[in-house]
Amino acid sequence: xxxxxxxxxxxxxxxxxxxxxxxxxxxxxxxxxxxxxxxxxxxxxxxxxxxxxxxxxxxxxxxxxxxxxxxxxxxxxxxxxxxxxxxxxxxxxxxxxxxxxxxxxxxxxxxxxxxxxxxxxxx
Amino acid sequence: xxxxxxxxxxxxxxxxxxxxxxxxxxxxxxxxxxxxxxxxxxxxxxxxxxxxxxxxxxxxxxxxxxxxxxxxxxxxxxxxxxxxxxxxxxxxxxxxxxxxxxxxxxxxxxxxxxxxxxx
Numbered sequence: 001x002x003x004x005x006x007x008x009x010x011x012x013x014x015x016x017x018x019x020x021x022x023x024x025x026x027x028x029x030x031x032x033x034x035x036x037x038x039x040x041x042x043x044x045x046x047x048x049x050x051x052x053x054x055x056x057x058x059x060x061x062x063x064x065x066x067x068x069x070x071x072x073x074x075x076x077x078x079x080x081x082x083x084x085x086x087x088x089x090x091x092x093x094x095x096x097x098x099x100x101x102x103x104x105x106x107x108x109x110x111x112x113x114x115x116x117x118x119x120x121x122x123x
Numbered sequence: 124x125x126x127x128x129x130x131x132x133x134x135x136x137x138x139x140x141x142x143x144x145x146x147x148x149x150x151x152x153x154x155x156x157x158x159x160x161x162x163x164x165x166x167x168x169x170x171x172x173x174x175x176x177x178x179x180x181x182x183x184x185x186x187x188x189x190x191x192x193x194x195x196x197x198x199x200x201x202x203x204x205x206x207x208x209x210x211x212x213x214x215x216x217x218x219x220x221x222x223x224x225x226x227x228x229x230x231x232x233x234x235x236x237x238x239x240x241x242x
Contacts, residue, residue: 006232020164031224037232119237
């Protein structure tokens with residue numbers, strides 16, 4: 001991370017495949033990771049569904065982009081990855097049903113994390 | 124305040140582009156600066172000079188072009204999103220230029236506030 005790094009957050013709040021938001025959010029995480037900023041990724045609302053295990057998009061002809069989520073930490077060095085507890089639980093999901101293991105945080109922590117940021121992108 | 128604007132929706136279908144335009148006008152009127160407007164996803168469709176709305180409707184591309192040229196604001200249309208949707212240098216109107224996604228990261232770093240307009 002460079003000394004002048006800015007705190008930037010990319011928020012995933014939309015389910016994958018139904019629309020392109022989640023895919024483009026991921027493109028931006030990869031792009032931003034190359035800029036050595038203080039990057040935070042948050043999954044909230046329907047965005048938590050992007051990380052569900054066992055997805056298979058082959059039947060409807062859209063490229064499966066979940067391998068890139070798995071590569072965020074090991075390949076792109078994105079370490080600050082969080083998921084909103086209430087969003088996960090209200091969709092009947094738990095961390096062990098996800099392809100990566102983000103840090104589980106409650107809504108007060110989400111608020112605090114957002115307050116710290118310079119800028120956001122919402123996907 | 125130095126604002127960045129990110130537009131994710133196309134014209135007419137969704138109000139996002141209109142809202143972004145009104146926001147930009149209001150911000151400039153109040154003396155703020157618009158560092159850049161980044162057109163992304165279906166938002167790239169706001170840049171085509173081929174649009175021909177009915178005469179009693181607003182012309183969204185012309186509104187944007189006028190805003191860019193009057194105020195010398197940088198308008199960037201994402202190249203990958205544009206290619207997917209048939210938008211290229213030949214159809215992009217005055218005031219818009221095609222550029223890479225890194226210019227959105229630059230904007231997030233540079234702007235005091237980056238505002239996303241989307242569905």
